[in-house]
Amino acid sequence: MSKEKNISRAFGSDNWAGVHPDVLAAIANANVGHAPSYGNDDLTREAVEKIRGLVGGDCEVFLLFSGTAANVLGLQSMVRPHQAVICAETAHVHTSEAGAAEKHIGCKLIPLAAPHGKISAADIPKQLGYVGNEHHVQPKAVTVTQSTEYGTVYSLAELKEIAKAAHDNGLYVHMDGARIFNAAASLGCSIEETTRDVGVDVLSFGGTKNGLIAGEAIVFLNRKFAEDFDYRRMQGMQLASKMRFVAAQYVALLSNDLWKRNAEHANRMAAMLGNGMCGLPGVRLTQRVQSNSVFAILPAEVIPEMQQRFGFHVWNSDLNEVRLVTSFDTAESEVREFCAELAKSVASRR
Amino acid sequence: MSKEKNISRAFGSDNWAGVHPDVLAAIANANVGHAPSYGNDDLTREAVEKIRGLVGGDCEVFLLFSGTAANVLGLQSMVRPHQAVICAETAHVHTSEAGAAEKHIGCKLIPLAAPHGKISAADIPKQLGYVGNEHHVQPKAVTVTQSTEYGTVYSLAELKEIAKAAHDNGLYVHMDGARIFNAAASLGCSIEETTRDVGVDVLSFGGTKNGLIAGEAIVFLNRKFAEDFDYRRMQGMQLASKMRFVAAQYVALLSNDLWKRNAEHANRMAAMLGNGMCGLPGVRLTQRVQSNSVFAILPAEVIPEMQQRFGFHVWNSDLNEVRLVTSFDTAESEVREFCAELAKSVASRR
Amino acid sequence: MSKEKNISRAFGSDNWAGVHPDVLAAIANANVGHAPSYGNDDLTREAVEKIRGLVGGDCEVFLLFSGTAANVLGLQSMVRPHQAVICAETAHVHTSEAGAAEKHIGCKLIPLAAPHGKISAADIPKQLGYVGNEHHVQPKAVTVTQSTEYGTVYSLAELKEIAKAAHDNGLYVHMDGARIFNAAASLGCSIEETTRDVGVDVLSFGGTKNGLIAGEAIVFLNRKFAEDFDYRRMQGMQLASKMRFVAAQYVALLSNDLWKRNAEHANRMAAMLGNGMCGLPGVRLTQRVQSNSVFAILPAEVIPEMQQRFGFHVWNSDLNEVRLVTSFDTAESEVREFCAELAKSVASRR
Amino acid sequence: MSKEKNISRAFGSDNWAGVHPDVLAAIANANVGHAPSYGNDDLTREAVEKIRGLVGGDCEVFLLFSGTAANVLGLQSMVRPHQAVICAETAHVHTSEAGAAEKHIGCKLIPLAAPHGKISAADIPKQLGYVGNEHHVQPKAVTVTQSTEYGTVYSLAELKEIAKAAHDNGLYVHMDGARIFNAAASLGCSIEETTRDVGVDVLSFGGTKNGLIAGEAIVFLNRKFAEDFDYRRMQGMQLASKMRFVAAQYVALLSNDLWKRNAEHANRMAAMLGNGMCGLPGVRLTQRVQSNSVFAILPAEVIPEMQQRFGFHVWNSDLNEVRLVTSFDTAESEVREFCAELAKSVASRR
DSSP states (O other): OGGGSSOSSOSSOTTSSOOOHHHHHHHHHHOSSOOOSTTOSHHHHHHHHHHHHHHTSOOEEEEESOHHHHHHHHHHHHOOTTEEEEEETTOHHHHSSTTHHHHHHOOEEEEEOOGGGOOOGGGSGGGGTTTTOTTSOEEEEEEEESSOTTSOOOOHHHHHHHHHHHHHTTOEEEEEETTHHHHHHHHTOOTTTTTTTTTOSEEEEEOGGGTOSSOEEEEESSGGGGTTHHHHHHHTTOOOTTTHHHHHHHHHHTSTTHHHHHHHHHHHHHHHHHHHHTTSTTOEEOSOOOSSEEEEEOOGGGHHHHHHHHOOEEEETTTTEEEEEOOTTOOHHHHHHHHHHHHHHHHHTO | OGGGSSOSSOSSOTTSSOOOHHHHHHHHHHOSSOOOSTTOSHHHHHHHHHHHHHHTSOOEEEEESOHHHHHHHHHHHHOOTTEEEEEETTOHHHHSSTTHHHHHHOOEEEEEOOGGGOOOGGGSGGGGTTTTOTTSOEEEEEEEESSOTTSOOOOHHHHHHHHHHHHHTTOEEEEEETTHHHHHHHHTOOTTTTTTTTTOSEEEEEOGGGTOSSOEEEEESSGGGGTTHHHHHHHTTOOOTTTHHHHHHHHHHTSTTHHHHHHHHHHHHHHHHHHHHTTSTTOEEOSOOOSSEEEEEOOGGGHHHHHHHHOOEEEETTTTEEEEEOOTTOOHHHHHHHHHHHHHHHHHTO | OGGGSSOSSOSSOTTSSOOOHHHHHHHHHHOSSOOOSTTOSHHHHHHHHHHHHHHTSOOEEEEESOHHHHHHHHHHHHOOTTEEEEEETTOHHHHSSTTHHHHHHOOEEEEEOOGGGOOOGGGSGGGGTTTTOTTSOEEEEEEEESSOTTSOOOOHHHHHHHHHHHHHTTOEEEEEETTHHHHHHHHTOOHHHHTTTTTOSEEEEEOGGGTOSSOEEEEESSGGGGTTHHHHHHHTTOOOTTTHHHHHHHHHHTSTTHHHHHHHHHHHHHHHHHHHHTTSTTOEEOSOOOSSEEEEEOOGGGHHHHHHHHOOEEEETTTTEEEEEOOTTOOHHHHHHHHHHHHHHHHHTO | OGGGSSOSSOSSOTTSSOOOHHHHHHHHHHOSSOOOSTTOSHHHHHHHHHHHHHHTSOOEEEEESOHHHHHHHHHHHHOOTTEEEEEETTOHHHHSSTTHHHHHHOOEEEEEOOGGGOOOGGGSGGGGTTTTOTTSOEEEEEEEESSOTTSOOOOHHHHHHHHHHHHHTTOEEEEEETTHHHHHHHHTOOHHHHTTTTTOSEEEEEOGGGTOSSOEEEEESSGGGGTTHHHHHHHTTOOOTTTHHHHHHHHHHTSTTHHHHHHHHHHHHHHHHHHHHTTSTTOEEOSOOOSSEEEEEOOGGGHHHHHHHHOOEEEETTTTEEEEEOOTTOOHHHHHHHHHHHHHHHHHTO
16 A cells, blocks of 8 residues: 555554664664563563562563453353353454454453443443343353553543442453543542452553553453463464463563553643644544543644544544554644644634 | 573574574664565565575465474465375474474374484385375475484475475475574585575475574465465464564575575584584594584483583484584683593593 | 243243143154164155155255254355355344354355345445455355344345355345245245245255254255265264154144245244234334244333243343244134233323 | 165164154143143153263253253363363264364364273273373363273273372363263163262263153262253254153153163063174174174175165174174064174175
8 A cells, every 4th residue: 555655653553653762772782692482481471570560569460462362262161152242342352352362262242332432340240131042142251352452541430330340240351551641641540449449350461552562361360260370372373382472572661661651641642632633623533542542633634644644544434433553652743734734724724 | 491591602503593683683773664474575575586586486475474384384375175295204394393294284294213313205206105096195295304303404405305206196395494504504515505505395495493583485486376374374373473574684694695604604513513513432423424413322321411511402312412502692602612531531530 | 030930921032931731742743663773764754755745846955953954054065164154134144143153164244234134235246346355255145034034024035146246246045935935925925935936946944943852854946065964964963863753743734835834924923913002102113024924123121021921031031022922723712912011001101 | 775665673783773752742741732842841850850860969960952962062161272181082972073163162172092992990090191281282082981881891890090180180070971871771770870989070971872752861970070061062053942852751661660671671572683693604794793783794795785684783894894783673583683684694695
């Protein structure tokens, strides 16, 4: 796609971003001599300890290649094929992972209505009408995405309610934390507060979208789900042989509050972007800007040129809704440039 | 495992090795601005072209995280669940991938006797006695590992015979090329000669063991198996979001004959190691040293101390057989040191 | 469940019914000497030919144990795991087969709104917005149930529109014909007219609900999907060893228009039941009575006693909606008795 | 296959046999009125109690359609996909179920050498060298077939040793009892003695080969494996809707010692057959005749005509080894006729 060329910075996604220099340096520093493979090395131990520290200690941690795998293998730990996972209709694991959950777990996903990407605790018990009936899949886990696929953020109270509704009914709680850092930064809370303390059992703990090359982790806050996970990771084709280089990235991200600085910056850029767009004629934000993305309806005519220049996604072409994502390396100047350009475009079309 | 600490260089595996400096530099150089994710970037296009060039053009290429995934998703492209894959009893996909093939494809693997890690073309037709009988799985693919799990290398003639036996019977040919570079270096031939020209349909084209951080590719020399593979890769949890950084590694490896220099060096170190060990009292090489590993029986008493110092694997503890693997970064001095130390140890035990 | 005892006839389901005497006689008649197993017998050949005759000739036919299996293995023939099946939100394969489709095929089902159990052709293209995008499952089949889970019947025109919408977009059409005989009887058409002629590619051709002990078939009107199906049936654990006894049941059902007489009778009983209930105070039919079931809201107070006596299911306890199913062996006297009893009950509660 | 026509009685298989008249009568007797479906009926309760009685009480019992399903779903209850099942290289689940275990469980089967169809307890611990290593599948169950696929019968002592070797190493024991009745009749022991008492955890309890139309059961002697099995049966497409008719068959088989009379008769016919063949020139029995089959090498020239007339299988065409199976309805006259004919044929070829 030639239009995707020559974009220095863009709003396409936080995975269009590069790698934070500290992360790159950590990889280079890890490149000394030989180290045992498959995670039997010091850097992996250090990364695991750092992650443990961030989520409040007692847990099991495994590093993976892919966030999709973190979701799928995490859920596989909690449900058997005849059981089911309750999720938002907007959940990445439901909409954007090519059916990996169904293929790998063999179970059904049950989507709930999710205005602004968020499910409601009250909807969970409504899915349990057929519990005990052998003809029907049996819900056994709930998954929430924090921050959501729409850039919104569950409050801690909302998450607690969801976890309570789940646990009260014998269901487990998974959190897709592909952007957990942005959520914590948005809430001004610790990772522990938005995961363990709200009742999460298993956490997909994403690094890639916050400045790594490729690094994802799964955190079993409820240790029982970690049983035999080393085999499931291998069978799930997610065991890195030279794992020290994945670990090094996490160590860098979790040192010197880099995770927080990266996430806060990305969030601030999104807020600035949202503010700059807000009020322009024909422009309407469709979601609250709570983390590092902006969803907005733009005048149809301005989209093609803006998209070519700034590389974002059209989210809903019927509505002319676009998604703009900021990242650790988004520059204020880019945001200003985008807003100025947009202002000019919407003005000129009149 | 405390014994695994503090090893500057070792013979544990080529995945205990680090990353080649050129590869690291390529990653750093790729870290400029934003780029479309999921492989829609220039570096991925360049890597694909370079791989195409190496295997003789016409083919489809996909980058993946994991060599296990290359094997499993490659075979999934060729067989349906009721079919079967004929493999060596020593094949990595059979012995060391935690059942990923059975789990992901749902098919049976049929292991053949494999002296020195190599199957014989003559054994393939013998597996076809139940073709057409609905009670029996139907062999549909043959997989060979080049170089083998025992460091041996199929001759081009052997591979051609195997492919002919397969194709004549309606079976497809997969090659696990986790160490394809070492094989080509050993044979003194091109990658094309040891893959396309011998009749391989689908190739797992490994980079990690030859100096990358983590980079594997699957090459569909027979393009029909690539149909819909983009979905299978995503559903197989192997689609890298920041793919340019995987691609950059391959570009570096395939530039300036780095792949060949790395592989030739590793092979030369293994040959030197084998020569140095050969003839020591109580030491017996159990496999021909044809690529980058040495399999040898050592006197039982010398193993623990040597292992602690040089970090290799005991392959068969009943036989006191060990495996020593060399890599692009094995130093001649290490090889000499190992051989001298071994000579001293076996002498002192008398 | 003690309440389920001692029910001579009931409205619980057409699978609470017994076996038609002709079918039982056919089984006894088949019990002569030995016959090759697994379908290599004359009766199986005869059953297949009879089924072929009913659907207009050119097709492949396989006998199975279970209707769930007919649906799941039929769909498995049409879709790969990364693809998806569009279905009614009320489809048996979606709601009542314990996730067998997800487990066995590994694919996602996409439920459509289905007022009165029927999907609309117009909704099919709306599911195709992400065709070609590797992150999303790819719809490849549409399944319809005829007659539906709500006892309604698609018109031939409706089915043709659905099949056209599917085929125009490269999707295949599966029909869950667990009650295909009741549908054909309702429409006054042949089986061929409501299957092949409307564009069905693969048909689950149910016998059990129309007077068999246990007999289901899958009919590949589009023969390409039958390729290798014998293996998929075996691997799907659906190959009867003494198949002649399944075949004998079908032969009986398809002889002397028994299928039609059974279905017409069941439909007539449902119509009579619906007519008898209609107009009673507090009773409201919720679905058109088009085949062999009646869905109705009853006054809450009358349900327990009526249910104990007539053994039907409460379909929606929030609405006090019940489902009454008639079968080949429902007696007019039972219908009259039910209606009289209901009339008395609703009158007495005033 | 025209040669398979017109065989009144044959030695093809015990599933070429018909149905015992008592079983047929029981089906007819069950055909009274309506009964709740899916096993919520009195006959199913009765069948379950009769099976419980036979295996010594405390257990969970589920009826299924298929013996393959009993094996696969039984093993699925004991192993997760990353685990493995140790079996005889001759095990039906390994050789003759079209890979259903790999497809449905997603696990690997590990075949052991099995002279005369029997594995040795001593070989079990040898498969455990990689327990605890994440790269390798983890053996978790052992399955034995009683009587074996070669008509031989494990002694109770052999079974106890196998179960001890399994349990001592944390593995569970499954028994494929497709011909469990023949085994018990051969051993002169009860079903309980050859299942529960020797340490079996889960039993495939076959009825079809001993005079039923189609009826298989799974017996969880270790109740923990029955947890959620009702869902796994439904998802495994093995839940009969009109289950009373499966149950009625078992009730008949387990009444009046019919199972024992049937099995003893079949065994006696095999013994008579073996005795009659033994000593004929060019004829050599290859297995001890311990249950209801005879394996023998015949002179090549006599096979085609004998096979056409008596409908048996050539087991190993390289060896001219054939398999003759007797059943509850094999007549002494047939056995005599076969032996006389064979004697004549082998004499005439001299």
